[in-house]
Amino acid sequence: MLQNELKTYAKREFLSQLSIEPYYQPIVDLVESDVFAYEALSRFRLENVPVKPIKVFKMAENIGFLPELDLMCRKLAIESFSGMKGYLFINVFPDYLVSEYIGKGHTLSYLSNAGLSPSRVVLELNEAVRVQDMSLLQKAIKYYRELGFGIAIDDIGTGFNSINQLLELEGLLDYVKIPRELVDGVSKSKIKYNLIKVLSEVCTNIGAKPIYEGLEKEEDLMTIYHDFSVQLVQGFYFSEPLTASKARDFTPNVKLAKICNGNCLNGRRLNSLRFQPTEKFHIFMESVENSVDRYVILQVGEDRYMVDLWRLKSQVDTKKRNLYHYKDLIEVIEKEKDLFLSFQSLPILRPEKADTKNLFDLIINSKYQLFLLEESDHIKVVERNNLLDYFYRTLAKELADVNPLTYLPGNRLIEEKIKELGSKEEFWVCYMDLDNFKAFNDAYGFYAGDQMIKRVGFLLEDLRRLNTDRVFVGHIGGDDFVILLWDMSLETAKEKLLGLIREIQEKLLEFYSPEDRERGYYLARGRDDELKEFPVASVSAVLLKGSKDPLDVSKRSAQLKKKAKSYRGSVLLVEFLNEILTINL
Template sequence: MLSVIDQEVSELRTILAEGLLVPVFQPIVDFRARAIYGYEALIRGPEGSVLHRPEKLFAAARRAGCSLALEHACRETSMRAFVSQSLGGRLFLNVTPGCLLAPQLMNGETQALLRELGLPANRIVLELTENQQITDLPGIQEALLHYRGRGFQIAIDDLGEGFANLRMWSDLRPEFVKIDKHFVHGIADDRIKYHFVRAMQDLAGICNASLVAEGIERQEDFNCIRDMGIACGQGYFIERPVPVPARQLTLPVITALDQRRVALTPTQGGQGKVPTARTLMRAIEPLSHLATNDVAIARFEADPELCVLPVVNGRQPIGMINRYSLIDRFARPFRRELYGGKSCELFMDHAPLIVDRHASIQELALMLALAPKHYLYDGFIVTGEGNYLGIGNSQDLMATITEMQISAARYANPLTQLPGNVPINEHIDRMLDADVEFVAAYIDIDNFKPFNDNFGYRRGDDLIQTLGQLICDAVDERNDFVGHIGGDDFFVIFQSADWENRCWQLVHGFAERTQAMVGPEELSQGGYMAENRRGELGFQALPTLSIGAVRIQPRQYDSHREVAAAASVAKKQAKKRVKEQSEGVIGGSVFVERRRGGQDAPQMPLRQLN
């Protein structure tokens, strides 16, 4: 009688011999294009089999000594299913590092299969998994040069799961890096996970890699990953792995994408007058995928200014034809006669850069920076709800970025480098136009002038810079806008639900930092002798913080001027209450304007830091 292990090995050999592997596909969403970027291919054994689960399947293969044969069968089965379903985008195939050197991959067998299927190599991403230690790093690096030279791209899986894949990132320089689900699940509620992923994002920017967040199971985490600017995501919230996956985003995902908060700065996108992909879009009549190469050449000959032609299947973009590449192909003898009547899909780029019309200028610039160089010449396709709208080019994008950078530098505060009055006003107007609820907080240092006069402007500047840093540390950088009006006046536009606690955190933090900036005598007395604004010598209290906050409801105010005026009144109330405190008390005040319809605001309890 066969043992359980022997039974599993026997069943595995039957599965391989009879081609019973079941490929399943999990969509990967591109947050910037608001579309499906591609699919990760996973594998299952036959339904009802003891080897149905992949971990049992691959464990049996290791015991039988046929891991490479199983991997090869998985790749072939997945590619055939991917093509037979006409799935769009890129195909992510799991590959162990040792398998990269296998003859089936290196001897051209895979290339022959791709040619048979009509699947370009630039649509394949080889995803390296960390279940096998790399023992031949030079050999792996040489293999990657081989694959990249043929159009394949490389990804590493589960970044953050261990130190080995950090080394893989450093040594192999992949085009894609997948963030381990541990750091993704719960990221919306975990500040530590958020900063870990932010650090990974910084590394990805340096290494020219696109991040894919795995394991997105909650809408809150989906929203957080999207708003951070991570390129792509996958997980059960988007769709579970299934044999026949969706070709378009599901309604819950589209709804979540539409719930984007108002962006913090113009360079991060947003509403109103902020430039987006649609701003740069040019309406070019696309070419049907049923058209021939002769039709494409005729379009280029009729319009000398036309450099690229988008190709669509119905209303969905599927490729891009470059003028010079096509003409170069047909310049050779008899090429026109041989290929002129064939489909234009033959020579098009099957993986063009596609972006949603709402993609921000910053997102566009990042995508082009990380993309292969030919995208700089071809430009990008602009879509709306996945349908073709037009094309954009990198020249217009660079001109817009330059203009925005000049504008941002012009209006930034020179002391803190925070946005000044113009960006503050623009952001308030964007919030009002979006009809969203927010809180406007006016922050001012009490007793700043005598402190500046007595201790010198350098100490005064240090105090202002300290406050600027404290504000940036206190707010939620994903949701809250910080601006520096000038002098010791700051303005914060809160979208965080716990904004009031953050204000009090700021008051107490500022008091602690002030204590550290004065001597023991001033600290024990709670102040010092100096001239006031009228030039009279008297006791001056140590600097404190006054914050006046106003809840802004949708359609309650018409312009940034009205919001600024209301916040200024609230700030004056906060300063008035500070003056009512006894001298020598180090503290501050947060006054929240809660009036509706002209009613008086209820008095808020004054909190002090003794």
């Protein structure tokens, strides 16, 4: 009893001495040269003396006031966001997100009072607290995403936001924040560079957009922008956290070279070295020994080469250095062609003269890591890993919110299109997913799973191209897709979807082994960890009448999908007719 009274007194005293002011740090979109979002932060004073947030939160935790303090900060951040552009990122502790999912709903109440839609809010999972119940957190995230919220995970790889947690939340994240510890100094560190490269690729594979935090130096900005085709960044280079009034007037100063002629890679100017063919190899190696650059242009006589210095230094060991020490540079280049890439041998891509899909296939299947990209009157050298994103920027810039794996419109564009079509008298919505996709991933591996998702994306895009004015296709995430159809009868919509599902089934058979194709099923472990039979190339789809309310459409489709999933093999369930159509291979 006394202990409770002391805690109550401590809370009252703490609250009477505490003042909170919300601050907002911009998240900048480098592609659009504008603010993409603001992350809400809190600044504290105790008895009018500034105190670090981490100390205030620790004090609140010690007196049992942490949940209340978290809600106070969130409420102020939402109330003061009025008049700002872009999205609002709000830090939340995972356990508090779960508690609201179970029944408190404070955030929804604050947003309603502020007149702010959940679709403009991203809930950012804080790394400071361990997740107690991952399955419950997954359910909470699904619930909030259905309401329109975006979900981000903060500072991946630090605190309790481990790589394993990233895997547990696959398909549930819209954004992943790459921490300051990796971003700061990436231009000078091979380890940081490679770690960011891996994390960026992981984000692409799970359908989440990376946000690079802690950006303070121009050389780091140029490295991540040109080498990783970065879109979203955050850090003191653009702005420190701002008061609400200053945030409303903030415009980022984005100065990035859009076109770079001459000695460039991914649009960034490279250092150029010139040697005579008969100069000795050791002289060249001594000239680059202390260089922190990754790539250089090497001109030997009349020929030009692209050299990856990081790779060169790691592969030319002491034994090779001694062997090549007094040899002519041109002789070493002839022997180590994989390390000295001749410009004449690089494949040339011409986007204006080729279909995007064919270019993607060419890049994916090519043995080359570098390509020459011809655009109008100039040629760029571009890394293989950057090309898919490059084509997105140049050929599909209108899709500002796309799924990074399939390059189909993502959740927000789907929602906007449904609202737009809501003014029509009639339109149709089809939700489609691949049956037992997790089992396929487990049996055949994530790479095969990614390729399967990409193939479905291409097939959906083909349907859209053939019906440009009447069909919209989108990728919700994971193996879930949406198709919107209008200006056509229900029978026509059914016919198009049945044809699409048949084509998907036929194309996806290529991903299974001959034995599995022959018997019509494959063996994999189910969610109960028991070995089971799963049918090959099976799709579940539901077709329902559209509504201008995306949440209503989502809820109705979720109920129908459960029914469709109860059938073995491919199914199209038509809500309007209460009709179930099975599609056989």
